[in-house]
Amino acid sequence: AQSVTQLDSQVPVFEEAPVELRCNYSSSVSVYLFWYVQYPNQGLQLLLKYLSGSTLVKGINGFEAEFNKSQTSFHLRKPSVHISDTAEYFCAVSDPPGGGNKLTFGTGTQLKVEL
Amino acid sequence: GAGVSQSPRYKVTKRGQDVALRCDPISGHVSLYWYRQALGQGPEFLTYFNYEAQQDKSGLPNDRFSAERPEGSISTLTIQRTEQRDSAMYRCASSLGTGGGRNEKLFFGSGTQLSVL
Secondary structure (H helix, E strand, O other), rough: OOOOEEOOEEEEEEEOEEEEEEOEOOOOOOEEEEEEEOOOOOOOEEEEEEEOOOOOOOOOOOEEEEEEOOOOEEEEEOOOOHHHHHEEEEEEEEOOOOOOOOEEEEOOOEEEEEE | OOOOEEEEEEEEOOOOEEEEEEEEOOOOOOOEEEEOOOOOOOOEEEEEEEOOOEOOOOOOOOOOOOEOOOOOOOEEEEEEEHHHOEEEEEEEEEEEEOOOOOOOOOOOOOEEEEEOO
């Protein structure tokens, strides 16, 4: 069975500082990888996804993630965070091609941006 | 509708009662997914439909849980004889297509927070 590990449950960072949220997955087969963001009292929203091709994926709101097959990682980065980035971030994985949107999520990382 | 709509937003029930949670997907979306999210955890897959057909129910915890989507649009997740361990946020999501391909994404609703006393 697939699993996703997000080691950091909380990440505090000052506004305009860079941030990296870590994600590692365990799968012996090729996978699709995703990052979702959850703002308070809202549904999850897709930030970006990796299906194939270039290992550097750019998403919305200035976020990007890099797929590293040898390290089975898909870390999320942003060079300069804003207060509005405060939210919970979930990494997820699915099995192509039939896996579709049946996702296995990590436990989430709470990003808290401070002034 | 403009987004995925779930009702009720909050549901408090007593142990042993049945509950029905409703999901109204984005109009025209073929696939509909149910996830459950316990406090401090990520969402956990329960089941999904393509049109009215239930494609995968491997994530349903036991036979007290069932779901239907009789006309390929609105879906209902039913939990019979609720237990305290069923307390969680139940999230519905929909997607335009069925294959989860490059140009597809899931749209999530705000969820139903179920509390079983």
